[in-house]
Every structure is written in structure tokens, then in C-alpha cells.
Amino acid sequence: MKEKLVLIGNGMAGVRTLEELLKLAPDAYDITVFGAEPHVNYNRILLSPVLAGEKTISDIVLNDREWYASNGITLHTGKKVVDVNRARREVIAEDGTIAPYDRLLIATGSTPFIIPVPGHELEGVIGFRDIQDVDTMLDAAKHGRHAVVIGGGLLGLEAANGLQIQGMDVTVVHLMDTLMERQLDPESGRMLQKSLEEKGLKFLMATQTEAILGKEHVEAVRFKDGPEIPADIVVMAAGIRPNIELGKKIGLHCERGIVVNDTMQTFDPRVYAVGECVQHRGMTYGLVAPLFEQAKVCANHLARYGIGRYAGSVTSTKLKVTGVDLFSAGDFVGDADSEEIVLKDASLGVYKKILLKENKIQGAVMYGDTVDGAWYFQLMRDGTDVSGFRDSLMFGQAHLGDSGHGGQNAAATMGDEMEVCGCNGVCKGEIVKAITTKGLFTIEEVRAHTKASASCGSCTGLVEQILASTVGDYSATPKKKALCGCCEYTHDEVRKGIVEHRLTSHQAVREFFEWETPDGCASCRPALNFYLLAAWPREFQDDPQSRFINERAHANIQKDGTYSVVPRMWGGITTPHELRAIADVADKYAVKTVKVTGGQRIDLFGIKKEDLPDVWADLNAAGMVSGHAYGKSLRTVKTCVGSEWCRFGTQDSTGLGIQLEQMTWGSWTPHKFKMAVSGCPRNCAEATIKDFGVVCVDSGYELHVGGNGGIHVRATDLLARVATEEEAKEYCGAFMQLYREEGHYLERTAPWIERVGLNYVRERIVDDGEGRKSLYQRFLESQAVFQYDPWAKEVAASDRRRAYFPIKQVG
Amino acid sequence: MSDWIEIGSLDEIPRQGARVVKTGSGNIGIFRTLDDEVFALRDHCPHKGGPLSQGIVHGARVTCPLHNWNIELATGQAVAPDEGCAARFETKVEGGTVYLQLSGD
Numbered sequence A: 001m002k003e004k005l006v007l008i009g010n011g012m013a014g015v016r017t018l019e020e021l022l023k024l025a026p027d028a029y030d031i032t033v034f035g036a037e038p039h040v041n042y043n044r045i046l047l048s049p050v051l052a053g054e055k056t057i058s059d060i061v062l063n064d065r066e067w068y069a070s071n072g073i074t075l076h077t078g079k080k081v082v083d084v085n086r087a088r089r090e091v092i093a094e095d096g097t098i099a100p101y102d103r104l105l106i107a108t109g110s111t112p113f114i115i116p117v118p119g120h121e122l123e124g125v126i127g128f129r130d131i132q133d134v135d136t137m138l139d140a141a142k143h144g145r146h147a148v149v150i151g152g153g154l155l156g157l158e159a160a161n162g163l164q165i166q167g168m169d170v171t172v173v174h175l176m177d178t179l180m181e182r183q184l185d186p187e188s189g190r191m192l193q194k195s196l197e198e199k200g201l202k203f204l205m206a207t208q209t210e211a212i213l214g215k216e217h218v219e220a221v222r223f224k225d226g227p228e229i230p231a232d233i234v235v236m237a238a239g240i241r242p243n244i245e246l247g248k249k250i251g252l253h254c255e256r257g258i259v260v261n262d263t264m265q266t267f268d269p270r271v272y273a274v275g276e277c278v279q280h281r282g283m284t285y286g287l288v289a290p291l292f293e294q295a296k297v298c299a300n301h302l303a304r305y306g307i308g309r310y311a312g313s314v315t316s317t318k319l320k321v322t323g324v325d326l327f328s329a330g331d332f333v334g335d336a337d338s339e340e341i342v343l344k345d346a347s348l349g350v351y352k353k354i355l356l357k358e359n360k361i362q363g364a365v366m367y368g369d370t371v372d373g374a375w376y377f378q379l380m381r382d383g384t385d386v387s388g389f390r391d392s393l394m395f396g397q398a399h400l401g402d403s404g405h406g407g408q409n410a411a412a413t414m415g416d417e418m419e420v421c422g423c424n425g426v427c428k429g430e431i432v433k434a435i436t437t438k439g440l441f442t443i444e445e446v447r448a449h450t451k452a453s454a455s456c457g458s459c460t461g462l463v464e465q466i467l468a469s470t471v472g473d474y475s476a477t478p479k480k481k482a483l484c485g486c487c488e489y490t491h492d493e494v495r496k497g498i499v500e501h502r503l504t505s506h507q508a509v510r511e512f513f514e515w516e517t518p519d520g521c522a523s524c525r526p527a528l529n530f531y532l533l534a535a536w537p538r539e540f541q542d543d544p545q546s547r548f549i550n551e552r553a554h555a556n557i558q559k560d561g562t563y564s565v566v567p568r569m570w571g572g573i574t575t576p577h578e579l580r581a582i583a584d585v586a587d588k589y590a591v592k593t594v595k596v597t598g599g600q601r602i603d604l605f606g607i608k609k610e611d612l613p614d615v616w617a618d619l620n621a622a623g624m625v626s627g628h629a630y631g632k633s634l635r636t637v638k639t640c641v642g643s644e645w646c647r648f649g650t651q652d653s654t655g656l657g658i659q660l661e662q663m664t665w666g667s668w669t670p671h672k673f674k675m676a677v678s679g680c681p682r683n684c685a686e687a688t689i690k691d692f693g694v695v696c697v698d699s700g701y702e703l704h705v706g707g708n709g710g711i712h713v714r715a716t717d718l719l720a721r722v723a724t725e726e727e728a729k730e731y732c733g734a735f736m737q738l739y740r741e742e743g744h745y746l747e748r749t750a751p752w753i754e755r756v757g758l759n760y761v762r763e764r765i766v767d768d769g770e771g772r773k774s775l776y777q778r779f780l781e782s783q784a785v786f787q788y789d790p791w792a793k794e795v796a797a798s799d800r801r802r803a804y805f806p807i808k809q810v811g
Numbered sequence B: 001m002s003d004w005i006e007i008g009s010l011d012e013i014p015r016q017g018a019r020v021v022k023t024g025s026g027n028i029g030i031f032r033t034l035d036d037e038v039f040a041l042r043d044h045c046p047h048k049g050g051p052l053s054q055g056i057v058h059g060a061r062v063t064c065p066l067h068n069w070n071i072e073l074a075t076g077q078a079v080a081p082d083e084g085c086a087a088r089f090e091t092k093v094e095g096g097t098v099y100l101q102l103s104g105d
């Protein structure tokens, strides 16, 4: 017989846990749900837009009755649970309904804190928590004129805004002298107040409520130092308290909330709790993102997978008042060791403050221009060292060359047919539809269902905005990014483990890190293959089946399943003999297109897989080798003509480019690696958008790193100036090796440097001469293993050649 | 039905890999998993026709090399949230030899 699971609290955290559980183990339990409200599970966050008339109740339903039915869930709405007999394992509702359980999940949320001033029990004094409260407010707006909102925090302001839009005359009473003091510093708090005043709200700051007056229904509110104002409704938004009434009554250990461990278990091992009612490691939460994290972990344990720990969350806040842009995250007060960067333009109504500690973002407050909120939050969660771009940090991500969107309300004002994701051709309407019909909440889910932002990612910010404007704001909570869905460990943890525990095979890594799949997936297999060969160039047996087809077939797959072939042209230099050989190959194998690439060489398109070995053999015969145009490896070294011909050339840029290419070709790197050498600062070889670029100057060579053309254009940082070609080569090898040893798979040097900081790279390569030499040495050692022409090797291995042909021809 | 066609020896298909059978009506990918199960699918991704045989095989799935859809080898169904299906064919392995039945379902 199936075990029984009972959920108390039909709200966002509880039902989310059920959804996660059904994904993992659809048949594990007979599920019963009790909810005190008469409604199905709805999106509480969106009560504010409902109050403001921007959405209707039916817009915000998350799970309709059919969902409960089709998942075999027994739903009791409008039934408050009043007791639990833990000895007999029974839940008892107000109306006498009894439900037995094997496991119990408590998700009773919070209750608004009603300040116990005289008169607080009058009719018309309410909190702002549920549909009923919204109905009461809408009703008051129809019949009355005056509203008083007590509390100038997030909820209070959203309530005040809504009531005002409904035509009421609204006064917000706040105990402190600036608004939202828990999320905003005084400066931005005052700016917020000003713009809300412009919208017509009134404020009584630093004011304490003394009494609420009226006979049966509220009529007025009186304050400490005298004044009295009329009120047809009073909304108490002075904070929330975890709803532990039931938890306490049934003897669970409670402090401020129901105390749970990292697996969301209460002190009674059969009883779990999630959501605002819990206290975890001393913290309680009042935003959904952390609750969803809890839900995931809890579901995992209910499903008996027994993995996943909840480790607490960092949260960020936005105010959902149309026309007011506000973002805040983390610590914005700081201490003696922290530094502030502040930007203020009062007439534009823009204020931004970023708090840094040891070059990492600790917190941010933004008012008026919040486009980069998500970006700062990401940098903060990832603990990114920002020293490399600190000077432009304030100006946001767009300033760093993000080719994405701009404009804070871009998403809200976009038409449905406007394209959001250029890579996958997804327009806004499709995204909104997927979000509403499939009940999506996170950027990852939207990505999986619509493919929007799944490719180059430059539209991620826009998709997040659409998500926020459709379902409310759920910035995902910080979590360490696992290498892929097959394991719980990060790239760094896996890389370190491979070296420290001498793991030299795929199997060994998967066993050590307890992979959840027998042989990984298409994301982790290529990553592991790279990490293993970078760590153990000699011991590790390369696994072609773990490589992407291009690296397996040593050519680039095309949309029609044919391949393209690019031979190396050292430093962009070719000869009539090579060109003739290329022309012959093009004729002989009926090549459809011959194209000069952006990397200064020639690409032959439309070659059938079975012809590849013959094409290679012909090119080899003319002295040419693979150009690795297909590899996460050294691609090209672009050069300009340099001192040999050019009237401005200061050094032999072509010659140095060829030397660099000869030194580095064949090496495997986390992502592709491109170089260029320009003969003078006119920089015709575009060295300053390359992973490693050299700009020759009269006195020697400027070495630049971390550049990127492509999706996010990033100009290089200057690493060092050196005097000789030998030094340039040593720095180049050392830099490539550092990146090989420490970059994450599929992370190019540009994001890598932004993650670790230019200072770190300078310390390792420039300041530490010994360290540089040993990096260079390790680079050359691994080149002794990897620098060979894969084409020649495949051509020579006659037994391998068959793999390029069909195994059989039928009919 | 017993129109089994002999394809070749199991050893000629790499573990966690695939080979192609050419037919008059397009290619068929013959896949071999880590634990030596053999599956056959029309070598044509339900997304935009990518050659599935060239993808990475993991578990009983293959990831299309063009845009990373995941396809169940046993059914040809795309893994949710993607939707679509590649035709599948019966296979069997006897004495180290792989056989294929062409009447797809």
C-alpha cells in the first residue's frame, strides 16, 4: 500500500514541494492537502497587481482543481487544521475531518502582525496577506474614500499604491523616518518617498499610531502627537510573523519559526516543514525564492533520494509598483573594511550604491535604474572579484560590451510578436504563453521549455524581466552551480578532486563524486574528458565518445550533416603550392563552397564524412595539417604584415605569430583560444579582442589577455610589456597553461578573467617569475603529448578509417 | 515477422557511440550504449533533421549534435520539454552480430 502524505497549508511553498515531489516520485504517496483558504493554490506575490487592477484572480491561479485531481491529490479547501495527533499520526481539521499520515508536511506560511493598539479589532482593520484581504480592500475602495496604511515597507507600499489606483485617498504611516529602511539606505528611501508623493500618496513619517477609532467599523486613526485622520479602512503592514500556531500546539520545537534541519525535517522525523513558517539555521524568510529552494530539498527527501541540503539563502528585493524602479540586495550598510561606490543624479532620479569588500560585492541598492540589478546580484552570489572592471562597474553590464537589451521596462512594453531570443527565434508572446500555461517560475525552466536565452544567453536579462512581469519576481536564490544535472559538485570541486585524489578515468571521477547517472550526459562528459587530460596528459586515456562530434570527427559538422575542413595556415601565411593543393581537393571532392574565414585561412564546405580521411591525406601530402577549427583548443593566430613590409611596422608580427602558432597548436583548452599579433598600435590583426594578443611597439611587445569578439565583445586587459620574442612566448605559454589548469570547461578567457580577476592573473604570471616558468614548463610538457596532427593519425590508422563509413548499405 | 537484416559485428559499433546504415530511404543510426544495448533510430532529429548518429550517447539517450535535443533511444521520443519523435526500428544481437528489422513502427 502506498504511504500517506498530508500537507497542511495549500500555499506557495507547500504546493511547490508537491510539484517537485511529483517530478521525482509520482507514485510514492497518497497525498491529501488541507488549506484554510477557500481557494486553490495561487500566486500570492501577484496580489499586489490584482489590487492595482493590473491582473485578475484567475490570472494568478497556479494550480487549478484539475491539477489536484489529475495527480490524485485529495484537496480540502476552506478547512483549517486545528490539531495533529502525532502518536496516532492523524491530522484533524476544524470541521472534524480526520486524515491519517505516514509523513506530514507543514507549510502554514505567515500571519500579518497586527499592532495591538486600541481599536485593532474593529471591522475594516486588516492585514495584506490573502485574497480575502484584497477583496476587503477593493470593497472599501468602492464605498469609502480614506485609507490608512500602517507600515512603509514593501507590502505597505504595494498596498498603498493599489488602494490609490483604486481611487482612494491614501496615507502611509511609518515609524521610521525613511521608507523601507530594511532594504534601502536613507538616500534611496527619500527618493522613493518623493516619487510616491508625486504619484499622490501622503506620508506621515516617524509617526506612531495611538488608537484606531470607531464604533463597529473603523472611522479614524489617531497618532501619538495629536493629529487624527479619517479612515474607511486600515491596512496593517507592520511585518509578518511565521505562523507557528499549529506547530507549537502539537509540540514541535519552535523558536521564531518551526525549527528544521538542512533536510527540512522538524524535530519529529516524520514531520517536515517548508516556507515562511520555518526557521532554518536561525533564519526565517519572507520571499519565495528561498522557499522554492527549500521545496526542492524537501521533495528530494520525501522522495527518499536522500540528497540535497538546504544551506540558507541570500535574497534580493524589488518593489512591484509600476513606474517605480527599485532593487536591493545584500548588505548595504557596511563596516570599517567595506568601500562604497555611489552614483547619484537627483534630477534624473537615479541613485545607485554598491558596497564592496575585498573587491567583492556585498550589497547593492538601486533606484531609478535597475537594469543591472540582476547582474550585480549574480556577481554578489558568485563572489566574483570585480577589480578588473571596477572602474566601469557602476555603468553596468551593457558597458562591458553586452550586446543585449537596455531600458528597465523593456519587457513590459514589448509587443507579443517582438523577438526576444535572436538565436532561437523566440518572441515575447511564446515566452509568456509557456510561462502561464506550463506554470514556469525560473529562468532555467523558461529556457528548457522555450529555448529562449538557451544559446548565446545575451537575452537572459530580458527573459528574466518577462518572467518577472508575468509571474512576479523570483530572483533565483544563490546556489553553487553544479557542473551539470548529474552531480552536486562544482567545476572547481571536480577539478580539484581529480588532481588531489589522483582520479585518472571518467569512471573514477563519477564514482568518487557520486554521479547520479551511470555514464553522465552530453554536458559533463566533454568537461570531464578535458579536465582529465589537462590534469593527466600522460596517464589519461582520451575518450573520443565523450567528445562533441566536431572533435571526434576532426571537422565541423554542418546543418545538413556534412562537414567542413580547415587546414592550418600558420599566421595566415600561405603559398601557391598550398593554394593549389586546396584547389585540387576542392575539385576532387566536389567541395560546394570555398570560403576565406574570419581567422585568416580557408574553409572547405560540404564534405561527406566518408571522404574526410581522403581529403586529409591529400592535404597532408601537400604539407598541411589540421587547423583545429572544430576544437576547444588553439584556433588561429591572426597576424598583420608587420615590419617586413608595412611602413609603420615596429616588429616582425607575422614571424612572431607563426612562432606562437607553432608552439601552441594542438593544445586543448577549456574553450577555444584565439591569438593575434599586430605590428604596431594600429592593430590591424585585432589583437585586443583575442584571448591572447600581442601589440608590437618600438620597445618590444605589449601582451594583452582576455579579449573576446563574439557574443559579448570584450577588449583585452594589458597583462605586461616585454622586450623579447622569447619572453612573449614564455608569457603566452604560461597564460595558456594557467587557463587550462583553472578555467571551467566552456568558459572563455574573458569570463574566466572576470571571475578570477586580472590581479590574480598578474600575480601568477607577471609578479611570480618562478611560477610563470613552471607554468610554461608544464605547458611544454603537455604539448609534447598533444601536439600532433590528428588528421595524419587518423589517415595512418587504417582500422580507424572504417569508422567514417556506413557500417552497411541496404537496398 | 522475421526479415532480420545482418548489420555487422557488435564490435564495430563503439560503446557510447553509433554507426550508420545507409538505406534507399535515408540513414538509420545504430546506437550502442555503455552496457551494450543496441538501438536503431532514423538518423534524422525531430527538431531540424540533425544526424543523431553523430551525437553523444549517454544512458539510453543520445544528444543531437546540432542543437542538443535529447532523444530516448528506446522510443525515439524527444526528452521533455522538447517534443517530437524519430522513427525507431527493432534490433537484436545474437552471437556478437547485430540485426536490424527494417519495417519501422
Ligand code: SRM
Pocket: A556, A557, A558, A564, A566, A595, A596, A597, A598, A599, A600, A601, A603, A629, A635, A636, A672, A674, A689, A690, A707, A708, A709, A710, A711, A712, A748
Ligand atoms: C568559419 C568561421 C566564419 C567565417 O566563415 O569566417 C566561423 C564559423 C563558426 N564559428 Fe565563429 N567562425 C569564424 C571566426 C570567428 C570569429 C573571428 C575571429 O576568430 O577572428 C569570431 C569572433 C572572435 C572571437 O571568437 O572572440 C567568432 C565567434 C564565434 C562564437 C562566439 C564566441 C564567443 O566567445 O562569444 C561562436 C560560438 C561558440 O564558439 O560557442 C562561434 C562558432 C562558430 C561555429 C563553430 C558554429 C558551430 O558551432 O558550428 C562556426 C563553424 C562553421 C564551420 O563549420 O567552419 N564563432 N568566430 C570563422 C572561422 C575562423 C577560423 O579560421 O577558424
Ligand SMILES: Cc1cc2nc3c(=O)[nH]c(=O)nc-3n(C[C@H](O)[C@H](O)[C@H](O)COP(=O)(O)OP(=O)(O)OC[C@H]3O[C@@H](n4cnc5c(N)ncnc54)[C@H](O)[C@@H]3O)c2cc1C
Pocket: A008, A009, A010, A011, A012, A013, A014, A034, A035, A036, A037, A044, A045, A046, A047, A048, A079, A080, A081, A082, A107, A108, A109, A110, A128, A129, A130, A155, A158, A243, A246, A274, A275, A276, A277, A285, A286, A287, A288, A289, A291, A318, A320, A472, A473, A474
Ligand atoms: C501582497 C504580497 C506581495 C508579495 N510580494 C512578493 C514578491 O514580490 N516577491 C517575493 O519573493 N515574495 C513576495 N511575497 C511573499 C510570498 O508571497 C510568500 O513568501 C510566500 O507566499 C510564502 O509561501 P508559504 O507557502 O510559506 O505561505 P503561504 O503562501 O502564505 O501559504 C500558507 C497557506 O497555509 C494556510 N494555512 C495556514 N495555517 C493553516 C492551517 N492550520 N490549516 C490549513 N491551512 C493553513 C494559509 O491559509 C495559506 O494559504 C508577497 C506576499 C504578499 C502577501
Ligand code: SF4
Pocket: none
Ligand atoms: S558562422 Fe558564426 S556568425 Fe555565421 S552563422 Fe555560424 S556561428 Fe553565426
Ligand code: FES
Pocket: B045, B046, B047, B048, B049, B050, B064, B065, B066, B067, B068, B069
Ligand atoms: S536538429 Fe537535432 S537538436 Fe536541432
